[in-house]
Amino acid sequence: MHPAPSPTTRPHRALSLLVAVTSLALVFGSAAAPAFAASDEPTAPTSATTATTPRDDDASTAPVEETQAGVAAAGTALSTISGSVVDPQGKPAGDGIYIKLMIQDAASGNWSWLPDLVTAPRNGSYTLNNVPAGAYRLGLQDFLGLPVPAATVFWPNSATVDEASDIEVLAGTALTGMDFVLTLGATVAGQVDARNAAGALRPLPSGVQVVATVYEKNRGVWNKRADRLSARVNGTAGYTLTGLPAGTYRIGFSDSADGTGLYREQFWPGKSSVTDATSFTVVAGEKKTAFNATMILKSKTVPAPxxxxxxxxxxxxxxxxxxxxxxxxxxxxxxxxxxxxxxxxxxxxxxxxxxxxxxxxxxxxxxxxxxxxxxxxxxxxxxxxxxxxxxxxxxxxxxxxxxxxxxxxxxxxxxxxxxxxxxxxxxxxxxxxxxxxxxxxxxxxxxxxxxxxxxxxxxxxxxxxxxxxxxxxxxxxxxxxxxxxxxxxxxxxxxxxxxxxxxxxxxxxxxxxxxxxxxxxxxxxxxxxxxxxxxxxxxxxxxxxxxxxxxxxxxxxxxxxxxxxxxxxxxxxxxxxxxxxxxxxxxxxxxxxxxxxxxxxxxxxx
Known part of the structure; x- marks a missing residue:
């Protein structure tokens, strides 16, 4: 473990590590994967043994790291991160766990995967190799879990990335003991239909991709979860959101990420803004249904095909x-x-x-x-x-x-x-x-x-x-x-x-x-x-x-x-x-x- 560097020497791009659990022995199984990405505000890293509550940092004064994502500067030694994952009974999690590294773009704040930094743990132990030096947050997310998925958790034991603690990896070192104990996640499901230009109710048109996304309240404002916990609507089969930590949430529905879709963004139950939406609370392992939505066309004039x-x-x-x-x-x-x-x-x-x-x-x-x-x-x-x-x-x-x-x-x-x-x-x-x-x-x-x-x-x-x-x-x-x-x-x-x-x-x-x-x-x-x-x-x-x-x-x-x-x-x-x-x-x-x-x-x- 190492002392935290000063904010003036911290890399401009903060990194987050995500452990994606795809099959878990005994308690956990498999299901469809929601799309997700992690995001947090940069905070000063600490050692793994002396992690502190995150604070609001202005990282804009830090020097920009010149290396590409996942590629260390010439001559820089790479490092490892390792730990264990066990189920609620203390038994090692089964094979099929994937550990991926994510990087945050300083300008947009968006997170993206580093596809070359992936490992598959065995028998409840993982080691992520070739990790560049930097500040990280470590998270576990089960995005293939049935019948009961594991809840998303960020090290050491936080439901959101904003509440998690930073860790630091120095060049050429091994960071160990980054362990997780799985908890049961909640599941939320529902159906989504649409109204056509004449106002008639019907199934979603094929080719229209609506995504159900989880929102949580952070610093008094409802925003998408930083890990982008979401699920695509699969026609008449609806959608299923899995792995929610115990907490209070709202759900939004959209057919585009940038607002250019045919349909207005909807929030359960039938509201046009997340502020007016209704909150719901889930506990560990709970399954909720009937979180339904009806998509409304932005214009009754349908674009010519x-x-x-x-x-x-x-x-x-x-x-x-x-x-x-x-x-x-x-x-x-x-x-x-x-x-x-x-x-x-x-x-x-x-x-x-x-x-x-x-x-x-x-x-x-x-x-x-x-x-x-x-x-x-x-x-x-x-x-x-x-x-x-x-x-x-x-x-x-x-x-x-x-x-x-x-x-x-x-x-x-x-x-x-x-x-x-x-x-x-x-x-x-x-x-x-x-x-x-x-x-x-x-x-x-x-x-x-x-x-x-x-x-x-x-x-x-x-x-x-x-x-x-x-x-x-x-x-x-x-x-x-x-x-x-x-x-x-x-x-x-x-x-x-x-x-x-x-x-x-x-x-x-x-x-x-x-x-x-x-x-x-x-x-x-x-x-x-x-x-x-x-x-x-x-x-x-x-x-x-x-x-x-x-x-x-x-x-x-x-x-x-x-x-x-x-x-x-x-x-x-x-x-x-x-x-x-x-x-x-x-x-x-x-x-x-x-x-x-x-x-x-x-x-x-x-």
């Missing part, structure tokens, strides 16, 4: 561009590629949700030859399996042979007609149990394509039927029973799926119907029912099948809606849905001959 286009020279290269937009080089493991003819739609209508279910794209081919661009894409994807949809008239034996040269596992799924092929595709991809299924006519493509992305997002199939039939055929009935589908959604009006067929299906499962005045409104109704919140939306023309067919597999894999729209404008009801979704991105599938300038500018149909 950005519009981008995915297209190729033809439908085959467009299917490749779609594949490349979804499957980047870092997520190419275990892919199943579906292959269907790009000349006609009947065999392929059930393939898009199947491709989504089996984690892969739907690529299009000519009946008698595999386009070079498609072949190159399959080589890039290195698929574990290739599924060819349709008989030899749809995808020839020569194309099948070319595909076998690209993968050791190539199968063909086909039947006597489009309906049997569709049933076999469903069986191949979905096995024997799903919660629900879409029913669409196989006599035309718009309704089935509208259902495909919605089905893919829910990982359920589209079953093709003869919509003119007055009762369900035995093969389709057997498939539904085999799948154990409890709910069936009919897509299209009675001109697409007859009333008699609907009545017959009700003898197998619960049935509802989604339909509109035309193919575009039917598409809208399907998307509204399946996907309540999404920041990215896809458009494809409703007047040809190829782009929507390949696009449905990609949109479904993202959980995003795919609308079929006219070639020159966007129906007013669909445009209104973009505001309801608070959509930030619209992706057009296909070239300008498929979706023209009016769609690109999101111009409403007259």
């Amino acid at each position: 950005t519009v981008k286009r995915i297209s190729g020279a033809d439908r085959y290269s467009t299917s490749v561009e779609l594949s490349q937009s979804r499957f980047s080089p870092d997520n190419l493991r275990g892919i199943t590629v579906y292959i269907a003819t790009g000349v006609n739609y009947p065999d392929a209508l059930a393939a898009a949700p199947a491709a989504t279910r089996e984690y892969g794209p739907l690529l299009l081919t000519l009946p008698t030859s595999l386009p070079a661009v498609v072949k190159a894409e399959i080589k890039r994807l290195k698929p574990a399996k290739i599924v060819v949809v349709g008989g030899k008239a749809a995808v020839s034996e020569s194309v099948f042979s070319d595909l076998k040269s690209l993968s050791g596992n190539v199968i063909r799924v086909s039947g006597a007609d489009r309906f049997e092929t569709g049933r076999k595709v469903v069986t191949q991809a979905f096995g024997t149990e799903v919660t629900s299924a879409y029913i669409a006519t196989g006599l035309n493509y718009p309704d089935a394509l509208s259902a495909s992305a919605a089905a893919g997002s829910s990982r359920v199939p589209v079953i093709l039927v003869n919509g003119n039939a007055q009762s369900v055929d035995s093969a389709t009935k057997a498939l539904i029973v085999k799948l154990k589908a409890k709910n069936l959604t009919l897509v299209g009006g009675t001109s697409a799926i007859s009333a008699g067929l609907a009545t017959s299906l009700k003898s197998i499962a619960a049935v509802d119907r989604l339909s509109g005045s035309d193919r575009f409104e039917t598409s809208r109704q399907v998307n509204k029912a399946a996907i309540q919140t999404r920041s990215d939306v896809y458009f494809a023309t409703g007047f040809q099948f190829a782009d929507a067919l390949a696009g449905a597999a990609i949109a479904g894999s993202h959980g995003a809606p795919l609308y079929v729209v006219p070639s020159g404008c966007v129906p007013a009801s669909i445009k209104a849905d973009l505001n309801t979704y608070a959509a930030t991105s619209v992706t057009l599938i296909g070239g300008k001959s498929a979706l023209g300038a009016g769609v690109e500018t999101l111009s409403a149909c007259k």
Whole structure:
């Protein structure tokens, strides 16, 4: 141990050390990690044996340290910090503890990790090596703890970094005895939803990242905890803040760190400032719930979404561009590629949700030859399996042979007609149990394509039927029973799926119907029912099948809606849905001959 240096020789940047406990034996387990960073006002360091209460220092008069964070000046010997961590019963904490060094920027006061200074203790003992000389504060935070996390604590035994004692490390020395005894932390959880531009309540839009942050009162003012104890809201699963020391707190909710988000900052329960918020108190090991929030848009005028286009020279290269937009080089493991003819739609209508279910794209081919661009894409994807949809008239034996040269596992799924092929595709991809299924006519493509992305997002199939039939055929009935589908959604009006067929299906499962005045409104109704919140939306023309067919597999894999729209404008009801979704991105599938300038500018149909 060493005497404290005088304030005039103290480095300008104060340092804080954090012990992050990620798994603790017996008492503690694992959970999701909140983001955090430590922060305190600089105070004069003392020795570890003579630590004193921090005092307000004006560090601005101290000389600026010229070395980079975590890098000692040339010729300066590095040091070590070590100690023990035990649970409340005095037993050594388990493996998985990480010790990290943090540095404070003198200008902003923000803390950041030094990524090169990390150690993993074993059996309750830790040693942090290569520590530059300087003033530190040492903290322990369990950010992966379940069922009962450890409370955050700062050495020697403080709930906040401001109340902690400074320690000093001198060059080339070993600082020992920096020990911790774990205490139980409290847990606070809740749900967060939002109101759209019309004021309607709905789940948080996907892509909006709201963070719940703990505030505490320090010197009479409510501020974020210096360790930035926080947790991201995980959609409808809500958030969970763990490791709170016993104390009194408030909670804030924000979708941006700098105030530039779409939503106003909120404070529980429904207040616009932390001053007006309600405090709550937790004790060691306590679990509190229902700390909920509703995010409110700053403006009822939602910013117009950005519009981008995915297209190729033809439908085959467009299917490749779609594949490349979804499957980047870092997520190419275990892919199943579906292959269907790009000349006609009947065999392929059930393939898009199947491709989504089996984690892969739907690529299009000519009946008698595999386009070079498609072949190159399959080589890039290195698929574990290739599924060819349709008989030899749809995808020839020569194309099948070319595909076998690209993968050791190539199968063909086909039947006597489009309906049997569709049933076999469903069986191949979905096995024997799903919660629900879409029913669409196989006599035309718009309704089935509208259902495909919605089905893919829910990982359920589209079953093709003869919509003119007055009762369900035995093969389709057997498939539904085999799948154990409890709910069936009919897509299209009675001109697409007859009333008699609907009545017959009700003898197998619960049935509802989604339909509109035309193919575009039917598409809208399907998307509204399946996907309540999404920041990215896809458009494809409703007047040809190829782009929507390949696009449905990609949109479904993202959980995003795919609308079929006219070639020159966007129906007013669909445009209104973009505001309801608070959509930030619209992706057009296909070239300008498929979706023209009016769609690109999101111009409403007259």
